[in-house]
Amino acid sequence: MPDRNRQILLVETPKGKLGPEHFRLAEAPMPTPKPGEVLARVRYISLDAANRAWMQGATYRSAVEAGSVMAGGALAEIVASDSPALVPGDLVFADTGWQDYAALPAKRAVKLPQLEPLTHLLSVYGVAGLTAYVGLLRVGRPQPGETVAVSAAAGSVGSLVGQIAKIKGCRVVGIAGGAEKCAWLTGTLGFDAAVDYKTGTLAKRLKEAAPDGIDVYFDNVGGDVLEACLFQMNLRGRIACCGAVSQYDGAPQPHGPRGVPGLLVVKRLTMQGFIVMDYESERAAATAELKSWVDAGKLKVQEDIIDGLENTPAALIGLLAGENRGKRMVRVG
């Protein structure tokens, strides 16, 4: 075990777009677990658009303060433990932050099963998979034959949402940035149509891709894409509000989408925000069903793995720019 611990600090709260200048690689002494704590070695850091949102202020968690280790969930291995619940060698998911090692209360670490590839614990069997599963099935509640649209469709959550909707017998339209991602959605993941939001008029192209309208829209982005989808929603449609990545990096739009609340009334729409933490009780059953689909080859798991703790800032900046396809994570050690 080294005697120094590499850490990535958030040195400044970004006012506009996130850049490398907001981070700094530092070294600290190895942390020492206090009573009830464990020492965990970080294996893979999960990168999520939400990381950026945390810098803006309190959300469903407190804000990440400038000068502290950047927060983030990771797959980690226990190397020392003062708790009977965890022993060295155990794999856990925890908010370790962006560093090689973290000392944290044992009760803040969720023990994970051993499976291969390990990285699936951060993608389809992790937050992304459960988010897609409960957001689509519990909040969106699609019926067979309905049209489901999903934004950030080539991302970690979106790529699973679309495939789960296909498994459930829906017509699926993905919204993503760039022709290459769109071709991947329809060619590899089996989406029925894909719309490149960077090209042409979104409203028009969405109408072509969803000629019968949209029954369920799984919203990862907010902003203009949400507005365009609102106008295409069918009577009694449901919008599952998962995130608003278009609003996280840089100044958010000073207003919301047109059609709120007018279209909600006229079309009897439901918009519902959700956070995956609220569905912890569903995790075991959802993971089992996701696994059955993966094992049967019905659900393709795309991962985008970047090497080296020092590359984590660039990996997040790239994720916010839409670089990744599937679940992005950083292999630390």
Added chain:
Amino acid sequence: MPDRNRQILLVETPKGKLGPEHFRLAEAPMPTPKPGEVLARVRYISLDAANRAWMQGATYRSAVEAGSVMAGGALAEIVASDSPALVPGDLVFADTGWQDYAALPAKRAVKLPQLEPLTHLLSVYGVAGLTAYVGLLRVGRPQPGETVAVSAAAGSVGSLVGQIAKIKGCRVVGIAGGAEKCAWLTGTLGFDAAVDYKTGTLAKRLKEAAPDGIDVYFDNVGGDVLEACLFQMNLRGRIACCGAVSQYDGAPQPHGPRGVPGLLVVKRLTMQGFIVMDYESERAAATAELKSWVDAGKLKVQEDIIDGLENTPAALIGLLAGENRGKRMVRVG
């Protein structure tokens, strides 16, 4: 029976604010019912903010076209019938339009019970009452002890929503225009607090009136009031979207409220639009319960009755300006 039928025509689709110049009083021959139709004498015309929305284009009904009789629901008495379902003397609710007499298909007329005062058939036992009842209880779903806020609180629907919420054990905050209406809400209707949206900073005053936050917001107005309420919502709050009167008369805001979808996600809010027509199956039971509350003195019914068909345009214009307290209607004959 006269041989001429007075009618109020919408002569022009208003581009901005509705004014008297958009209407004209005309005379037409008495209509003759066709097979399957009835001839109805209009007694009371119901005035609703939705009348204005219908002029803007198709909503849950087709738009009212310039040059035609202004559409509107009314309490009417059958004077001739070609249908076995209705006989002269029957009271019905129907979209007769703004005129003394209307011929319309019998199946478009809903037979009403005879009760006193008749006007209650247009207020608490009419669309307003059922809208308040199902919107609050089925869409908002308040629990005892929760805080319910309602906008246009002194209006036909809002005044009932707040009182029903009190009956259900909630803390009730009304949002209305003017000190007089606010005093009436707290002094006469038993609301716990009232906020005059025309005075001071709404967000701040709402926070004072609802120090524990808002669990259910019944939205009749949209726009800035909706935005202010969004920021005061509690975790897992529900917003029942009933209407958007702030957007009907004049150019609607070119955007929606801030906080959509960001606050929906972080606070796990649900916003649901509804239209009372979808709850027809609940009408009998809801009306019975409303009647029990009225009879027990728990629910006060405020009506604002204006005389004369010729005054209907001014009555609607005044309603959009917030003149009325409770259900506004026009006594025709």
